[in-house]
Amino acid sequence: MIDGSLVRAVGTPTRMPLQESEAIVLRSYPLGEADRLVSFLSRSVGRIRGVARGARRPKSRFGASLEPLSHIRIWFYERETRELVRIHQCELLESFLDLQRDYQANCTLALMAEVADTVLPEREAAEGVFRLLLHVAREIRVSNTVALPLAFYTLWMVRLAGWLGDLERCARCGATLAGVAAWSRIGAVGLYCSRCRQGGMRTLSAESLELARRILAARLENLRELGSRLQPLREVSKFYLDLIEYQIERKLLSRPMLEAGT
Ligand SMILES: [Zn+2]
Structure with missing residues (x-):
């Protein structure tokens, strides 16, 4: 078993606190086999890009919330060493589908x-x-x-x-x-x-x-x-x-x- 503090010391990113914001989805692109790269405009932070893991799977928890211009509430993690945030969850507030x-x-x-x-x-x-x-x-x-x-x-x-x-x-x-x-x-x-x-x-x-x-x-x-x-x-x-x-x-x-x- 690996000691957690040792893993952090050699550079594994530490998970930052979960952030919540109202947002508008700008665009999204397929990433790998099952994920999506999403660009969104967060009301509090501005334009951010993040990864929604598993978003292209049929029963994804993201549903239709990642369609262009969807108005959503989003929860995401910043990642210390990376530019892309990790999208944890979305709730659809208003859809333009x-x-x-x-x-x-x-x-x-x-x-x-x-x-x-x-x-x-x-x-x-x-x-x-x-x-x-x-x-x-x-x-x-x-x-x-x-x-x-x-x-x-x-x-x-x-x-x-x-x-x-x-x-x-x-x-x-x-x-x-x-x-x-x-x-x-x-x-x-x-x-x-x-x-x-x-x-x-x-x-x-x-x-x-x-x-x-x-x-x-x-x-x-x-x-x-x-x-x-x-x-x-x-x-x-x-x-x-x-x-x-x-x-x-x-x-x-x-x-x-x-x-x-x-
Ligand atoms: Zn003139």
Whole structure:
């Protein structure tokens, strides 16, 4: 029989206390034969990755709780010497599994999860993004639309990440952008007026820019009347998803699936 203190002395990880948190599942991947690697946004600790042992077995105790955007209560162990936590147990608080039957809703949720998973730094509390994810996923269900919720989500993610410039005035000359189109260099934070624009800049139409301002000024459920303005809503999402891709230095894998279906 091996003495416990000797085992610890030669480097076996010591088990840390069990932690409990409210969380949203961002993404999960098969790991080995029976496990899952899960990325989740913990309300208290921020984005964390962990291993759910046996989660792919038919009668796993995790059930449907590890589906993307599942709102759960999670219990996990930190492990001293490893980056990944060990997921002990989950309790499903709210599921968005029903939305997976709708192609566009399913692709939109996947894109939202991928953006949060890629943009958020590990282990930094992100209460704003936590509430944003739940708020937008619930609105997709209630309104049965995706264009407005996605534009809302994209704009707010860009703002919370600190990448949204002034939408009111030209970043170079200070001229008002009210009622006119604006331009920006890809990845740049500020918008330019028509006199200051340079070659190769992307444009945001006057209608889309006005819509973006309105979206940022109200709660999503109070904006439903804008939900039928598909073309400018898609332009807003595209403009700011391009900015996110520039900032994270890669393409979002879920984006082509959604754009193919619209
Ligand atoms: Zn200007």
